[in-house]
Amino acid sequence: MNELELIRKLTPLLPTNDQVVAGAGDDCAVLDVGLANQWLLFKTDSIVEGIHFEKNAPPEKVGHKALARALSDIAAMGGIPTSALVTLALPAGFDPDYVEKIYLGMATLARRFNVAISGGETTSNPERLLISVAVVGTISKNHCARRTGAQVGDAIFVTGRLGGSLAGRHLEFEPRLKEGQWLVQHFSIHSMIDLSDGLASDLRHLMEAAGLGAELNKASIPISREAKLKAKTESPSSPPLLAALTDGEDFELLFTVASRDAVPLLDAWKAQFPDVPLTCVGRMTTERGLKLRDRHGALTFTGHGYIHFS
Amino acid sequence: MNELELIRKLTPLLPTNDQVVAGAGDDCAVLDVGLANQWLLFKTDSIVEGIHFEKNAPPEKVGHKALARALSDIAAMGGIPTSALVTLALPAGFDPDYVEKIYLGMATLARRFNVAISGGETTSNPERLLISVAVVGTISKNHCARRTGAQVGDAIFVTGRLGGSLAGRHLEFEPRLKEGQWLVQHFSIHSMIDLSDGLASDLRHLMEAAGLGAELNKASIPISREAKLKAKTESPSSPPLLAALTDGEDFELLFTVASRDAVPLLDAWKAQFPDVPLTCVGRMTTERGLKLRDRHGALTFTGHGYIHFS
Numbered sequence: 150m151n152e153l154e155l156i157r158k159l160t161p162l163l164p165t166n167d168q169v170v171a172g173a174g175d176d177c178a179v180l181d182v183g184l185a186n187q188w189l190l191f192k193t194d195s196i197v198e199g200i201h202f203e204k205n206a207p208p209e210k211v212g213h214k215a216l217a218r219a220l221s222d223i224a225a226m227g228g229i230p231t232s233a234l235v236t237l238a239l240p241a242g243f244d245p246d247y248v249e250k251i252y253l254g255m256a257t258l259a260r261r262f263n264v265a266i267s268g269g270e271t272t273s274n275p276e277r278l279l280i281s282v283a284v285v286g287t288i289s290k291n292h293c294a295r296r297t298g299a300q301v302g303d304a305i306f307v308t309g310r311l312g313g314s315l316a317g318r319h320l321e322f323e324p325r326l327k328e329g330q331w332l333v334q335h336f337s338i339h340s341m342i343d344l345s346d347g348l349a350s351d352l353r354h355l356m357e358a359a360g361l362g363a364e365l366n367k368a369s370i371p372i373s374r375e376a377k378l379k380a381k382t383e384s385p386s387s388p389p390l391l392a393a394l395t396d397g398e399d400f401e402l403l404f405t406v407a408s409r410d411a412v413p414l415l416d417a418w419k420a421q422f423p424d425v426p427l428t429c430v431g432r433m434t435t436e437r438g439l440k441l442r443d444r445h446g447a448l449t450f451t452g453h454g455y456i457h458f459s
Numbered sequence: 460m461n462e463l464e465l466i467r468k469l470t471p472l473l474p475t476n477d478q479v480v481a482g483a484g485d486d487c488a489v490l491d492v493g494l495a496n497q498w499l500l501f502k503t504d505s506i507v508e509g510i511h512f513e514k515n516a517p518p519e520k521v522g523h524k525a526l527a528r529a530l531s532d533i534a535a536m537g538g539i540p541t542s543a544l545v546t547l548a549l550p551a552g553f554d555p556d557y558v559e560k561i562y563l564g565m566a567t568l569a570r571r572f573n574v575a576i577s578g579g580e581t582t583s584n585p586e587r588l589l590i591s592v593a594v595v596g597t598i599s600k601n602h603c604a605r606r607t608g609a610q611v612g613d614a615i616f617v618t619g620r621l622g623g624s625l626a627g628r629h630l631e632f633e634p635r636l637k638e639g640q641w642l643v644q645h646f647s648i649h650s651m652i653d654l655s656d657g658l659a660s661d662l663r664h665l666m667e668a669a670g671l672g673a674e675l676n677k678a679s680i681p682i683s684r685e686a687k688l689k690a691k692t693e694s695p696s697s698p699p700l701l702a703a704l705t706d707g708e709d710f711e712l713l714f715t716v717a718s719r720d721a722v723p724l725l726d727a728w729k730a731q732f733p734d735v736p737l738t739c740v741g742r743m744t745t746e747r748g749l750k751l752r753d754r755h756g757a758l759t760f761t762g763h764g765y766i767h768f769s
Contacts, residue, residue, distance in 0.1 A: 152581050155558065156581065158555060158559060159558070159559065159562050162562045162563060162566050163575075163577075163578075165576075166542075166573050166575040168541050169542065169575045172576075173578040174578070175578075178577035180542055180595070182492070182494065182541065182595075182597065183494055183597075189492065189499070191577065191578075191593070192544070193503075193544045193546050193579065193593045194580065195548065195582050196582075197548065197582055200582070200583055231476065231478050232476075232478060232488060232501060234488060234501060234503045234593065236503050236505050238505065245460045245465060245468060248465065248469070249468060249469065249472070252469050252472045252473070253472060256474050263476050264476070265473075265474060265478060265479045265482065266473040266474055266475075267473075267479050267488035267501065268482050268483040268484070268485075268487075268502075269503065270503060270504065270505065271462050272505050273507060273510055274507055274584065275509075275587075276585070276586040276587070277584070277585075277586070279548060279584055279589060281503070281546050283501070283503045283544065285490070285492075285499070287492065287493075
């Protein structure tokens with residue numbers, strides 16, 4: 150049983166209440182706690198030694214990644230993170246200086262976005278380090294971008310360049326908080342998600358949530374330098390396009406807007422974020438399934454990104 | 460370096476912001492997110508196989524405990540929990556039915572207190588199961604009971620009976636949410652904490668937060684049946700009083716009120732919660748340190764409860 154099947158089995162068991170606007174199945178839980186114009190966003194995310202980072206990874210970067218992943222989920226709804234709690238499950242014989250550096254990496258990132266680290270806890274996990282981060286934030290009720298809501302004909306956009314994140318970017322990426330907030334404040338974002346499992350997998354989440362298909366233009370997909378380099382040197386049989394579609398850990402924003410908004414959005418984006426690439430990679434379709442189009446036609450793409458336990 | 464020393468080293472590194480009313484060092488983080496009369500409570504807690512529960516523990520009870528611990532921290536401030544997120548870090552080759560039962564145990568408890576489980580995530584932790592729970596809740600600004608605030612002469616109260624929790628109670632305890640809410644709504648609770656590390660250790664947190672000492676009446680400390688039984692059969696050299704002071708995992712409420720409130724509180728409590736023992740165990744003192752008094756006099760008690768990594 151892989152992660153997706155397990156979640157499908159467990160989700161129906163979960164109790165809800167009248168505060169829950171969106172629960173399992175979106176980037177964050179969305180809660181109505183009684184604020185006049187805002188909802189609360191609530192998210193947890195964890196990273197595990199040997200799975201999400203190597204034992205010899207610099208501890209400041211490990212801390213950075215642990216917090217940045219959770220912040221990226223807040224970004225994917227257009228929200229503003231305000232407070233985080235940190236759980237460190239420490240292996241036997243841990244080095245206190247290493248732990249301090251983890252916290253320094255987290256604290257530096259938190260300060261940059263005015264996020265408080267308002268507590269946390271330490272416990273033991275004898276064989277390996279595990280860090281779990283919980284974040285709360287807020288979002289204007291009018292601006293909350295969810296996974297649901299993509300419409301037929303929507304233009305599909307992605308920030309940054311994709312693939313090859315494991316070469317280093319996964320430990321250093323900047324959560325797209327400013328970009329996500331700007332997007333929801335200036336455009337009607339029909340659906341949005343952050344790229345954690347790879348463009349192909351995460352786009353499928355938007356497709357399934359909307360009951361639609363999607364078509365990507367092969368030539369448009371922005372491929373990272375690392376993915377191109379890796380294809381040239383390490384994996385000559387694996388094209389860099391496949392890396393951009395399935396590598397995962399990009400933590401870029403993937404979103405859809407009405408096609409009439411596509412050009413104005415691109416123009417406004419360039420003025421606002423001149424250093425962050427934004428690319429229209431395709432469009433939402435009535436026909437189910439994910440297709441890749443080139444000048445010869447469109448072929449169904451069945452590959453997935455990273456799936457836990459698979 | 461033990462857990463307390465590590466926390467002391469890390470706490471100064473943590474960034475804060477103007478939403479944080481109380482951060483590291485209380486039962487929950489207390490956040491002012493803009494609600495007129497309420498604060499948000501925010502807490503994470505985790506349990507680890509082989510440390511907080513045995514591999515062969517019934518999975519429903521493991522799930523119950525994972526959520527109940529976090530709810531107990533909300534109870535210790537008098538708050539109302541509203542939503543929880545669950546992180547399951549699963550060992551290799553986990554049994555999906557076992558995982559489902561964990562969720563069933565959590566869901567049953569959550570429903571009883573109208574807490575939504577509004578999402579979560581699964582990840583891998585190859586050697587052992589780890590469950591981390593994040594909870595948000597609310598508390599009236601006028602009623603928030605914190606660890607700070609104990610005053611000289613305060614009567615010290617404890618709910619339930621203490622010690623021997625590992626015989627089974629630690630997997631089944633009911634978080635004292637109703638009791639905590641009732642206490643803050645009807646009395647001026649000067650300070651409160653839930654008993655996780657043992658009466659001696661947790662009372663020291665209240666003492667340190669207030670800059671005071673405390674004196675406990677040996678004969679008053681309510682000792683559980685399990686602790687008495689264990690002393691008789693398994694550990695004849697370890698008196699049950701020591702178990703009540705240091706065993707930990709009681710998850711009862713420990714709080715202080717002005718001495719003039721002690722008798723009215725006991726009377727009102729008996730009418731409200733006839734099945735839950737409430738005991739006045741001592742008083743806060745100017746003189747630092749924790750003393751145990753019997754008819755021969757008062758002796759300083761230096762024992763601690765459970766401390767991670769020590």
